[in-house]
Amino acid sequence: MTYEAFHDGLRDTGFVLNHGAVEMPAVGFGTLFRDLATTTQAVKEALAAGFRHFDCAERYRNEAQVGVALKEVLETGKIRREELFITTKLWNTNHRPERVEPAFDASCQRLQVDYIDCYLIHTPFAFQPGDDQDPRDEQGNVIYDNDVTLIETWRVLERLVDEGRARSIGVSDITLEALKALVAVARIKPAVVQVESHPYLPEWELLEFCKEHGIIVLAFAPLGHGMQPNVLEDPVITGIARRLQKTPAQVALAWSVQRGVAFLTTSATPSHIRENIDISTLPFRAMVEIKQDITTRIRFNSVVETGVPGFIARKK
Template structure:
């Protein structure tokens, strides 16, 4: 029996944004690769598999390689620009308001697109402005920029929306408290909040706040980034997968969409790319088990504390 014969539409879920008439495909493809050389081919594989939501960033240093793949499919006419949802991010060294528009324009140029569907502040931490993306002092400590506040940067993003080349704006790697501060004073509310989230870090409180304000919660590392303790080896997840004849990854990703969360997965392997999009609705019993029976709580990426992205290696839980 072919997969398509029983495909139930969960993978086609789209969440409406609170600004404008744009919808974000819940199933997204991240473009952060250790080996930048795989970027163009991986994006092409993802497009072939059916991904239409792509998450990029100035900091990933491969927007131009993503742009090559996008340009190819758009010029071939097989996919229209309106079908794609493209996100990119403002890096920490460009938080000063006068640096925001040039950074945005540079991302558009590299991606070879006329507009961006969603522009995110990569982290709420401003770094020393300049060309060095990772400014450090003589002791190796990050040099932060105390000369700009997050709301000043946000106001510059609001102006991008006013100008029409940026469909929506949001925040990444932000805590609930910091998000509340922005929502309270923003003229244009955040449309998207991107944070680490998976069955070991469900972020229920943040999700509830986002849903109250019409903000889409977008999960990165929805499979736990292969770190220990391994989400995909959790007995609750593997038990459900066995029962439903799905992979543990498909169970964790379906859980995300069904609870109202969009997700990003990244792979350069065509079989994994296909597996990650072939999700189906889980029975309510499975949703309940994941919520109630998984008690492990782990944050794998400390970026919310420092603004420096990076997954922390952990020893296997005893």
């Protein structure tokens, strides 16, 4: 993909998915907020700033608040539903085949939409089915569900695609090994794989496999989630930002899109929302510097190992 220097459309990049001829905007807005009360206003601010790709989840417990914002904006007629790309996710407690469709329908109702652009399995780990999203035993250990396999859950997602209710499907928080196993047996291959990725966790091997199979990698925490060591304080990133008169965040996000990885950023602050979409193409030299000169390797979220989302607390 080449970009014209005089007309920089990096922020408008779309990646075509491997089924359904759907195009996913590379620039996405995540809806996991610490304060759920900020959800509706933040989504409206993101729509006003130009975001059209929204990442939701049953687990975030605020799909209804996202739905209110979407409905209000769609009713103005300024944005059409077809212009939006809405992702949501099946939570770990709903992996059993008979639970998938009711969970999908409930997400659609809360979001006030009649189809989902991309439906993801939130993690490959099945938890004990039920209404408790975080089932634990007396010792505080997660209660996993060993009576269902990932492919059994996946088969129901494939049916949702057949019925046109989910335009594409994928998986989140999965390792390369588990992804390879799923791709080998899936009738409809995952279109999207959402994982933690940033300059300190570039996931080059996973990205290469995904590109071979026409799977789009979607990065969460593309700025390192503000944790230590801080990606945005890395001397390579800050040096490029100074040269280009961009912010370190804009540099890291542009790097993501230019290497073919869609990203999600989350903020309830209007200035940050606008900053995160205002990206432009980095020179080739900057791309090489980020790849070769940044040697820090760190994962900030352990969800890929346990199925339990959570950024790892580290002593500063």
